[in-house]
Amino acid sequence: MSPLIIKTRQEPSELVILKTLKSRFTLSKEDQTKYYNLNKGLEGEQQFDALLENLQCECLILNDLLLTINNQRFQIDSLLIFNNKIHLYEIKNYVDDLYFESNQLFKKDGFEISNPLIQLERATSLLRQLLLKNNFQIPIQSFVIFINPEFSLLQAPLDKPFILSSQLNRFLKDINKEGVALTQQHKKIAEKLIALNMKDYPIQQYPLYSYENIQKGINCLHCISFSFKTTTNRCLQVVCLNCGRKEQLESALARTIKDFQLLFPQDKITTNKMYEWCAKVISKKTLRRFLKVHFSQTGSNRWTFYS
């Protein structure tokens, strides 16, 4: 028996934008911190996903849900549907040790951080309401998973649903004992949650950037360099002048234009614009040919744009 993954995890769109921007623009201190935290969070979640994939019991896994009930939005890192219950997980990839005191979490220097239990209790309550509204009655158990093996929670209370990295193996072994088969009803719960899932959190605050102050050009996949040469053999490649890695010109162009679409979704893609975006190092003829093959064309001559 093995779990069935109903929904996989996506990179948050804010992280995708920050990652793309990072190579072309100097992020503010605040955005650098946001990037670090989002990236760290995703790494922790992916580590937990990998552990769940190795479970040896029948359950349905739904990762990364964003749901709404009564105008209240809530997010779930991972949700497992078993025969007789649902498990809900909030995953934290903290590195620095924390201590727990009077229902609050503190860093060693006494600085208080948000207690993930509050987030967890809210999500559990809202999920319960959402399931009931859709006529599903199934108990929910929820846990905060501290995935980082370096992390310790000092004065961790025994009566709270905290699972530290050192306890995870035993915790997953216990889950493996859940041997009861699932029914159509369980699939219906999963289908309903997928149907209600919203795509992504709307980004609260975009980093401040403009076309003018952003680095143009094709960047290397492996290093931060923007300098390269194109090969002259039949199969066109770009060669990074910094690290020497090669990439097919087609794939380098696809990446570079994708960056533009992501950072400037309102702007039209034209041959001239992409010529400028590629720092004028790829000929307009090559670009036009590429766009014709990979994008759909609207208009003609000087009004042509691609989408």
Ligand SMILES: [Zn+2]
């Ligand atoms: Zn390179």
